[in-house]
Amino acid sequence: MVEIRQASQRGRGEHGWLSSRHTFSFANYYDPKQVGFSDLLVINDDRVAPARGFGKHPHRDMEIFSYVLEGALEHKDSMGTGSVIVPGDVQLMSAGTGVAHSEFNHSPSEGVHFLQIWIAPAQMGAEPRYQQKHIADDEKRGKLRLVLSPDGAEDSLQLRQDARVYAGRFDGAETAALELDAGRYAYVHVARGSVTVNGVAMTEGDGARLRDERLLTFTDGHDAEVLVFDLRNNEVSELWS
Template sequence: MIRFRDRGARGRHAGGMIDSFHTFSFGDYVDPRQMGFRSLRVLNEDRLVPSAGFPAHDHRDMEILTYVLEGELEHRDSLGNVARIRAGDVQLMTAGTGITHSEMNAGTESRAHFLQIWIIPDRLGLPSAYRQQSFPPRAQRNRWIAIAAPDGGDGVLALHQDACVFLARLDEGRRLRRDIAAGRGLWLQVVRGLVALDGTEMREGDGAAVEAQPAVEIIADTEVELLLLDLA
């Protein structure tokens, strides 16, 4: 069973400095029918003009992934971390017992474009932590690569949840299959391009929840970039 989430149905916060699309309820956008999928709670697509961003604010008891698509962000947090997150980089914060952080567009001429993904952790009160890893586009070519998983290791960020996060970049005409283990569900997000998911067209910004079937097949109608979450 596939449930599609059209890009045009997402919530939106648009201002002169920040333009954000919300796949699930977030901030002032509240839809009781769109409160997340399994442990995936937030999936936002954000764009910031130069020097704009999110000033210091607090989080707790959440795993927060940020994947930069264009430009770069400057990260600062209450743990003392100061970092630049560039296109192709993924940041993972364990908010745990509490963390204060800011994310600002570090560029002076170009906008920053990124995805923000919140995953509910498997337990509360974890020690707060910060990790960052780069995932070169060439490594994603026509295959899934893991960027976050429960055990981490070998360049994969360690996630406190029975969830795995993957990226892939497909050439036009390529096919990619993903098996689904019994009892698990997939969330597919089209980051760029045009694909067919089991025969249904999806474009940049579209998402889909997949459950109760053994596999899905993706066909790239253009060059595409995909985000996939495999969730218990």
């Protein structure tokens, strides 16, 4: 079963320097039917004005994944990490027992567009850690590249949850398929462009919950970039319900 959430149905946050779309309930946006899917709790689609951003603030017991689509995002945290995240980079901060960080648009003149994604961890109270790597476009072109996994398989970042995240780029005749183990859920987020997933057309900002689907197929892409989440079979993690 494929359940589509259209981009226009997402929550909105307009703050002048920040324009945000919330796939799931977040901050002042609350919808009891949209409180996450399995251990996937947040997909925020954020556009931040030049030289503006989120000041230092704390997190704990959360896997926080940032994926830049345009521009450059500057990250600093209480672990001493400092980096600039650009398109192609995959960044994962495991908050564990607690970490504070800030995120600012690195450019004084250009906007930054990025996704911030939260996944509930399987282990509480772990030591905070930071991971980042660059994945070239050709590694995602016409295929689904594993970017996060529990065991760091295929040179992916290591996630503290039974979940796997893939990134893919599709245009024209490029196609790909992903086979899921029995009983798994999946979530697809179209970050840009348009693509057909299991025969259903999706466009930028759309999301899809997939249950009882053993095979995911991606066809008819038009400058499409997607994130695919292979998740446990539970509607919302008991830790966060």
